[in-house]
Amino acid sequence: xxxxxxxxxxxxxxxxxxxxxxxxxxxxxxxxxxxxxxxxxxxxxxxxxxxxxxxxxxxxxxxxxxxxxxxxxxxxxxxxxxxxxxxxxxxxxxxxxxxxxx
Numbered sequence: 545x546x547x548x549x550x551x552x553x554x555x556x557x558x559x560x561x562x563x564x565x566x567x568x569x570x571x572x573x574x575x576x577x578x579x580x581x582x583x584x585x586x587x588x589x590x591x592x593x594x595x596x597x598x599x600x601x602x603x604x605x606x607x608x609x610x611x612x613x614x615x616x617x618x619x620x621x622x623x624x625x626x627x628x629x630x631x632x633x634x635x636x637x638x639x640x641x642x643x644x645x646x
Contacts, residue, residue: 580641587613588638596642602630603645613638 580586590596590606597603601621608614613636620630 578639584641584643586638587615587636587640587642590642590644595645597645598640598642604634607633609638611638612636613640 584599587596587606588609590609592606592609594606595603596606596615601619602617603619604615604617606613606615614633615636616633617631620627622630
């Protein structure tokens with residue numbers, strides 16, 4: 545009786561593995577297309593030299609736009625003793641949602 549249970553489990557596992565592989569392949573093929581929130585853009589969609597503001601109040605200028613975006617942070621909402629760290633040149637993700645300041 546133990547042998548039958550082992551066989552049934554083995555068969556069930558192989559079917560489950562095949563189904564999982566098929567579902568994973570289908571999911572990777574049919575990816576959703578993500579969009580930024582209403583009124584926002586991704587950093588990668590801005591022109592070089594554009595001013596921007598994040599949801600947290602960080603303001604900056606986009607200076608390079610490739611896989612990651614290089615920015616100069618000009619203003620940030622934080623404690624006064626931490627301002628020196630946050631101001632200046634930083635690297636943000638290119639998919640960071642920002643509002644373009646005109």
